[in-house]
Amino acid sequence: MVDHHTVPIVMLVVVLAVVALAFAVSWRRGASALPVAAFAALTCGLLAAQAAVADGLPSCLRRAAEQAPQEVLLAVRPSDEELLARLVYAEARSTGFADDPRVARGIAWGAMNRVRLAEVSASARRRYGSGVAGVIFQPQQFNPAVSRRSPFAADFLCPQDAAAWQLAVAAAGMAVRGHDYPLLDTPWERRHGLSLVVNFYYPQSAQARGPLAPWEGSAGLSFIGEPESVDLPPAARVRFYRLERPPADLDTAARRPSPPAAGGR
Structure with a gap:
């Protein structure tokens, strides 16, 4: 595991050591130390900027060739929000629109719809998995999280784009906490506080097989x-x-408090 903050700190230590040595040499030779000081100030400023950009990114995880992303991620036991944010980040990059906050929100809400439906339906749990981790790592669902060959598995394990990561974090936090629920559109959904929107497809993804989903x-x-x-x-x-129909085995007694619907629609 490699933390994004490690490299700037190590570089800063090395630079300071070099600067100290340069000062010592300049002092012995009687030369001016101003050029060295200017170089040190510039270098430290650049490193500080790099550290600021890296700040907020999660741990960068590496895996062996035979390891699935799931093995690596679950070993560090991330929170539900971080796990969902990693998925949102990787999936958003696969859409080609990682800089669109609406895409991040849509992915986060779609995944959480599966989580919440599985909380009250045994058939949904079998289909989608249980809990945030269960849904994300359900086989044959989210390739960045389960496939060793996915080109976006590296994004899932090691987010690099700080701006896109912040969008993913915001979307994941909103979806996990149930704020401004945007997909309660039918009378059944509004009555039960559950969305049946559980599938989504990225028509402009490099991995898309066509403009329409296979299940269209x-x-x-x-x-x-x-x-x-x-x-x-x-x-x-x-x-x-x-879903055309809600699960037949819905257990309303197991339902958590309904998240509020989004306002202004």
Whole structure:
């Protein structure tokens, strides 16, 4: 495991050692130390800027070739929010729109819809997994989290873009805490405080097989069209799909308090 802060600190120590040596040599020779001081100030400023950019990024995790991303991540036991943020970051990069906060929010809410539906339905738990980690690492679902060959697994393990990471963190925190729920559109969803929007597809991803999802037109899922909420991305960036019917084994007694719906829609 490599922390993003380690490199700037090590570099700073090395630079300070070199500067100290240069000062000593200059003093012995009677030369001016001003050029050395100027160089030291410039270098320290650049390193401070680099550290500031790296600040806030999570630990950068490395894996052996035979390791799945799941093995590496679960070994460090991240919080649900960090785990979801890592997924949002990697998935958003795969869409081609990692700088769009609406894309980050859509991915975060889509994943949490699975988590919340699985809390009250045994059939949903079998299909999507249980809890944030269970949903994220469910086989054959989110490639950056489960595939050794995914080109975006490295993004899941080692986020590098500080700005995109902050978008992912904000989206994950909002979704985990249930703030401004944007996908409660049908009467059933509003009545139960649960969204049935559990599938999403990235039509402009380099990994997309075409502009439409493989399950487009299936009996169990329906495309929701353009999202009603301005907080979600247009269908050209993320296509959302709603279950045609809620799980038959819904256990309303197990339901947690409903998150509030987004206002201003």
